[in-house]
Amino acid sequence: MDLNATIAPFVRASNNIFKEMFDLNIHKGQAEAEEDSFTSQGFTVMVGLIGGWEGWFFLDMSQETALKLASIMVGEDYSSVEDEEVLLAGAEIANIIGGNAITDINNIHSGLNIRLTPPSVFAGKDMSMFNVRLNACSILLQTDAGNVKLNVVMKERK
């Protein structure tokens, strides 16, 4: 599976969502192949993908960036990611980006019928994510609210 092709729809969706929802321009970096683990910047939202392909989409950022995005979204100031609203805001962003990207993928590859699981959010220092026997493709997006990393792991379903 071409990993670059799997991440491109997520980049397109992020571009649109960040512009529309947050009025933030993003400067995209180079897509990178990663191995089975990555270290979080402090705040990671994960959305599972199931269909003809299966895996995960991770939206990873620093806690500071998560707080900024949540306050733009909700219109209130937040000081800690322990506030459930910050976690819910993060979950919603990943849900929207994931939903748009998957619609895109399903349109390009008819018959895949990928569906999303509800998002889950993890926050903490020195947190690592490990996907057994799956390789990831990631891309770092630079925004005025901080760096946001997209990470996609997918394989064909047997």
Added chain:
Amino acid sequence: MDVKHINAFITGLMEVTSMLGIDSLTRTALNARENLKTENEVNIIIGLVGDIRGNVVLSMQEKTAMNVASKMMGGLPVNEFDLISKSALCELTNMVSGRSASELEKIGVLTNITPPTLIHGSNLISLISQVETLVVKFTAEEGVIELNIATEN
């Protein structure tokens, strides 16, 4: 959340662990999850889509995870929570999700499950799905294992 769905995961975990030689595992508590914080350093998450939708997280302290990994590797000492131990825990979760999916199928609930992802870190804060999370606690010689279930129909 239907109690029959929760039972499918409980059965899945109990059967797989007993097959792997973790035979002292008993269910000790069942609560709604109240805190976003978790003391557990090791969290393995799977996602579900189908007749039920949501996430299930197997959660435990690092020490417990190392004990479980050691048991799975035939008693080989595990002194560090390394990649092999992480793979072992993911494999355990894979087996539990497979077993639980077939339990669900027996009661006419069809669902597809994602491959597991292991999240490792201290003083974690987590939000599992966006619905109420139920925590089933198990105790064994190896330590305490928590099964967090957050699903919707």
